Amino acid sequence: MAKQSSKEEQNINVFVRIRPNNPVENEAKTLEVLSKKEILSKTTYNQKRYVFDRVFDCHSSQQEIYNAVVSPLIPEVISGYNCTVFAYGQTGTGKTYTMEGFHDQDNQISSGIIPRALAQIFKVLSNMNTESSVKVSYLELYNEELFDLLSQCNTPKAIRIFEDKAQKGSVILQGLEELSVTELGQVYKILEQGSERRRIASTLMNSSSSRSHAVFTIVVHTREITVEGEELVKTGKLNLVDLAGSENISKSGAIDKRAREAGSINQSLLTLGRVIKALTEKNTHVPYRESKLTRILQDSLGGRTKTSLIATISSANVHMEETLNTLEYAMRARCIQNRPELNQKISRTALINQYSDTIEKLQRDLVAMRTGTGIFVDEDNYTKLITDHKAQKNEITEKMNYIKKLESDISDNTEKLQTLQASWVEAANNIEYLANEKKILEKDLVLVKEANEQHVRELKVVKDKHKYLKDETDKLLCDIQKHSVNEDTLHRKVSYLYQTSQSNKSIANSFYNVYNKLYTELISSVERCISFAMKAVLDTDALFKNQSRETTYGKIVSQINDLLRQSNEIREFKSKHIENKDMLGARFNTYFNSLQTLSQGMQERSIEFSTKFDDNLIYLRDIISSFSDEKGASLMTIMPNLFNIRQSAAREFMAMTDILKDFHCTIIANMDELINEVENLTDENKESHQVIETLQEVRAFI
Numbered sequence: 001m002a003k004q005s006s007k008e009e010q011n012i013n014v015f016v017r018i019r020p021n022n023p024v025e026n027e028a029k030t031l032e033v034l035s036k037k038e039i040l041s042k043t044t045y046n047q048k049r050y051v052f053d054r055v056f057d058c059h060s061s062q063q064e065i066y067n068a069v070v071s072p073l074i075p076e077v078i079s080g081y082n083c084t085v086f087a088y089g090q091t092g093t094g095k096t097y098t099m100e101g102f103h104d105q106d107n108q109i110s111s112g113i114i115p116r117a118l119a120q121i122f123k124v125l126s127n128m129n130t131e132s133s134v135k136v137s138y139l140e141l142y143n144e145e146l147f148d149l150l151s152q153c154n155t156p157k158a159i160r161i162f163e164d165k166a167q168k169g170s171v172i173l174q175g176l177e178e179l180s181v182t183e184l185g186q187v188y189k190i191l192e193q194g195s196e197r198r199r200i201a202s203t204l205m206n207s208s209s210s211r212s213h214a215v216f217t218i219v220v221h222t223r224e225i226t227v228e229g230e231e232l233v234k235t236g237k238l239n240l241v242d243l244a245g246s247e248n249i250s251k252s253g254a255i256d257k258r259a260r261e262a263g264s265i266n267q268s269l270l271t272l273g274r275v276i277k278a279l280t281e282k283n284t285h286v287p288y289r290e291s292k293l294t295r296i297l298q299d300s301l302g303g304r305t306k307t308s309l310i311a312t313i314s315s316a317n318v319h320m321e322e323t324l325n326t327l328e329y330a331m332r333a334r335c336i337q338n339r340p341e342l343n344q345k346i347s348r349t350a351l352i353n354q355y356s357d358t359i360e361k362l363q364r365d366l367v368a369m370r371t372g373t374g375i376f377v378d379e380d381n382y383t384k385l386i387t388d389h390k391a392q393k394n395e396i397t398e399k400m401n402y403i404k405k406l407e408s409d410i411s412d413n414t415e416k417l418q419t420l421q422a423s424w425v426e427a428a429n430n431i432e433y434l435a436n437e438k439k440i441l442e443k444d445l446v447l448v449k450e451a452n453e454q455h456v457r458e459l460k461v462v463k464d465k466h467k468y469l470k471d472e473t474d475k476l477l478c479d480i481q482k483h484s485v486n487e488d489t490l491h492r493k494v495s496y497l498y499q500t501s502q503s504n505k506s507i508a509n510s511f512y513n514v515y516n517k518l519y520t521e522l523i524s525s526v527e528r529c530i531s532f533a534m535k536a537v538l539d540t541d542a543l544f545k546n547q548s549r550e551t552t553y554g555k556i557v558s559q560i561n562d563l564l565r566q567s568n569e570i571r572e573f574k575s576k577h578i579e580n581k582d583m584l585g586a587r588f589n590t591y592f593n594s595l596q597t598l599s600q601g602m603q604e605r606s607i608e609f610s611t612k613f614d615d616n617l618i619y620l621r622d623i624i625s626s627f628s629d630e631k632g633a634s635l636m637t638i639m640p641n642l643f644n645i646r647q648s649a650a651r652e653f654m655a656m657t658d659i660l661k662d663f664h665c666t667i668i669a670n671m672d673e674l675i676n677e678v679e680n681l682t683d684e685n686k687e688s689h690q691v692i693e694t695l696q697e698v699r700a701f702i
Ligand SMILES: Nc1ncnc2c1ncn2[C@@H]1O[C@H](COP(=O)(O)OP(=O)(O)OP(=O)(O)O)[C@@H](O)[C@H]1O
Pocket: 018, 019, 020, 089, 090, 091, 092, 093, 094, 095, 096, 097, 098, 209, 210, 211, 243, 244, 245, 312
């Protein structure tokens, strides 16, 4: 513990003591002593390292605690400082054990801080070989009431708190007995008596010592002689405070009647906590006056006292929450800063005068009590009493007014309470209604959740389908794009073919018309030829039978001339045909060869025709040859020529007719096929356009 010079700020020293576990408790795996100054807490949520002035594990002895915490304070107390040691912690963690220990003088191993401190003080004072006195008082604070644990009266005396005008921040406890102690045996008796009174009081009040605070105070007076030879009296004080259990009130089981007292204890500890908080946050207002505990110990918290705090904890799992609360509390207390100051030294003469006045006053009271009839105090004291009484009366009047005000407040508050109760009933009904609503909503929520899950499943199916469609659409679009390119080409080709086929068709039609005309002309000329021949035969016949030779001869000559003319016509037709053939060949290169073949076929057909015609000619020749004159002979020379001309004309005509027919049919068929193809392609093209549009619509919708 660092020693600091006077008036320097000094933090409260904070120590932690871990109580050994009892056989039924499990040691917490969540609390680990890292070193002499550090503890680590490991909860499920986090872990935290706490640093203190010293950590005592469960094996630490009473002696070790005393040596570290209190022993260094004794010289300070003797030299005139006020020191305070608090024991803070959950009930049953060893606060009383640490402060008092067992009251067994023969076995001092378990003795606590109080007897050890007094033992050390006696020892130091005896070594100092100076005049001194040691006085002790033992105070209990329970339910905001003070009790003197050393009082000899059977009925508890009221103890009042006054501000010490001489020392700001200190209080005087009027009515509290101070006992002079000179040896340790007395101390153990005093402790025993104090414990007994505490036990009796708690039984009478149906309370528990764990809910009361106990303050054991040791006051040491020592004589000091200055260089000038003046005798001074130094006063030092050591407060040893065993605080009430710090655990949560509701958790400690405070109920009904005990609630108020539990509330008071809670109030005291809460005020202590608030005072610590205000001091650590350096607030201008520190709420010392909100509880008697903090009023009495005001000087020990942020004042002129040297203060230490021992936080007692249990390492059992079951107390883990409270243990962490205690550690947090102790950590905060560690930030409080005090300014220790030496108490004023009083000259021995002044002190003796002070005591003499008190003795004189008491003696006057005694004399008055012994001699007087009804008045038991001397006049001065009486006057003082009257003054005090008046002051008290005024105070009572003030208090009564205050009480009246409180009563009116209470009645107001009662009304408010009734209103609140009505609201509360309404609120309770609302809560019930809301709870029912909540249940219904929860059911609905389950249904909605199920429906939602179903939707999610359906959505997944739709999504899969959508994905499939999208892939397919993409593929199709890709194909369509390719197809569009091909289609353009195809369109151009088709359009070209269509135009070509249209022109082919018109060419073929015109060609057909030409040849049809020629064919008709040829047929009519051949028919004319045949009828001429037939007529010639008939005329010859008639000639032989009915007419003269000259007439017959002349008719034959004219018929032959007709034949020659017609043969010329056939020749012309042939040359026309060749012209047309050339024209065709020029226009239809691809059909040129077939036209030649067809021409040959035409020749063959013409032979057939000629053969038939030959028969007629032979018949004619036979007739002519029957003529004996020159004219008959010359006629006979023409016959072969006629015969040949007729033959070739017939052949060419026939073959050409058939071939041209075939050719025409072929062209027309090709044309139709071509047109069909074009129409099919156009239809297909329309269908593809429709498919594309549909797919584009589907894609836009998705
Ligand atoms: N360090 C220790 N070594 C041995 N026994 C201990 C120790 N600490 C506490 N005990 C024992 O534990 C029990 C409870 O201790 P104690 O009464 O001192 O607790 P407390 O914190 O003062 O409780 P309360 O707030 O109820 O007064 C006692 O029997 C005491 O002897």
